[in-house]
Amino acid sequence: MKTALITGVTGQDGAYLAEWLLNLGYTVYGTHRLTKTPDIWRLEYLDILDHPQFHLHACDLTDFNSCKTLIKQISPDEVYNLAAQSFVGLSFKEPFMTAQITGVAVLNLLEAIRIIKPSIRFYQASSSELFGQVEEIPQTEKTPFHPRSPYAVAKLFAHWSAINYRESYGLFATCGILYNHESPLRSKEFVTRKITHTVARIALGQQDLLVLGNLDVSRDWGYAKEYVVGMHRMMQHDVADTFVLATNRTASVREFTDLAFQAAGTDLIWEGTGLNAFAIERKSGQLRVRVDQNFYRPCEVGTMQGDASKARDLLGWQANTRLEQLCQLMVQEDLRRVEKGVPF
Numbered sequence: 001m002k003t004a005l006i007t008g009v010t011g012q013d014g015a016y017l018a019e020w021l022l023n024l025g026y027t028v029y030g031t032h033r034l035t036k037t038p039d040i041w042r043l044e045y046l047d048i049l050d051h052p053q054f055h056l057h058a059c060d061l062t063d064f065n066s067c068k069t070l071i072k073q074i075s076p077d078e079v080y081n082l083a084a085q086s087f088v089g090l091s092f093k094e095p096f097m098t099a100q101i102t103g104v105a106v107l108n109l110l111e112a113i114r115i116i117k118p119s120i121r122f123y124q125a126s127s128s129e130l131f132g133q134v135e136e137i138p139q140t141e142k143t144p145f146h147p148r149s150p151y152a153v154a155k156l157f158a159h160w161s162a163i164n165y166r167e168s169y170g171l172f173a174t175c176g177i178l179y180n181h182e183s184p185l186r187s188k189e190f191v192t193r194k195i196t197h198t199v200a201r202i203a204l205g206q207q208d209l210l211v212l213g214n215l216d217v218s219r220d221w222g223y224a225k226e227y228v229v230g231m232h233r234m235m236q237h238d239v240a241d242t243f244v245l246a247t248n249r250t251a252s253v254r255e256f257t258d259l260a261f262q263a264a265g266t267d268l269i270w271e272g273t274g275l276n277a278f279a280i281e282r283k284s285g286q287l288r289v290r291v292d293q294n295f296y297r298p299c300e301v302g303t304m305q306g307d308a309s310k311a312r313d314l315l316g317w318q319a320n321t322r323l324e325q326l327c328q329l330m331v332q333e334d335l336r337r338v339e340k341g342v343p344f
């Protein structure tokens, strides 16, 4: 049976992918960044930590020698590179660190694979953020890129590095351009989980108000658990390629907020626009949502909407969970956690 290495295994996608591969019979090695206390709550939540075929390692992927040692010791068949500084907002405050972890580290892995075991299949987690100021709607694998944040610029470097190693050295380096994908395992820095967690706290009387940034931006939001299956399919395809994974539906932050309050059994009346927008809860008349400029980004992306026809035709993959269902399952899980006092 195959051995896979997943970098960034403690993140949302890493945990779901580890679960998926373990269920398929893989031996899975996962890395997390060097810290005293790795953030293992997702691995615990999915009951992965004690699995006999799962192994957790700390590794600094920004260090080339560490990458070489990792590849040499584990000698995996497949490497899924999910490690990144993945918060777009933070990337504006920490551009150098983001460039190192999200961009240059990918080159360390590719180079280590090229030198030590070029038969390894490599998956690069590319991102819809590459499209940034979108040139068409919906976007496909052929849409030109126009990154709009230090995060997206770093991802662009990583994306083209993978393709360059594919074309220059024949490495099986495949890129998944994934649109936003959410779940109860999303961290609360991301807007969907911030919303569902806060809505749960409001519903249970632990908070009064949800404070957000730009309500009018829209995203193509899918369910992360389905997207990791797409990653695995890309790696089993005959040739390394680039694939968009998306739902082909776009919704604004405001619409997602509405869905979340509805999932908790209440609804909102919106007033005002832009920075002056706010929302009142219909049944209580209480102020529930307001906008704060501090959550705005220096630069925003356009309408994110992806066309995943290529993945459907070549990999048999498509997104099946509707945004309403996704939001509902996130709110339900957050209600359960908040009620139990679970901190994450």
Ligand code: GDP
Binding pocket: 087, 088, 089, 180, 189, 190, 191, 192, 194, 211, 212, 213, 214, 215, 217, 218, 219, 253, 295, 296, 297, 300, 301
């Ligand atoms: P991203 O697509 O990877 O940047 O995912 P996020 O979930 O962090 O942000 C999605 C969109 O929501 C961005 O366009 C943000 O500007 C917007 N947004 C509005 N309010 C907030 C907020 O309070 N927090 C975050 N993270 N994003 C917000």
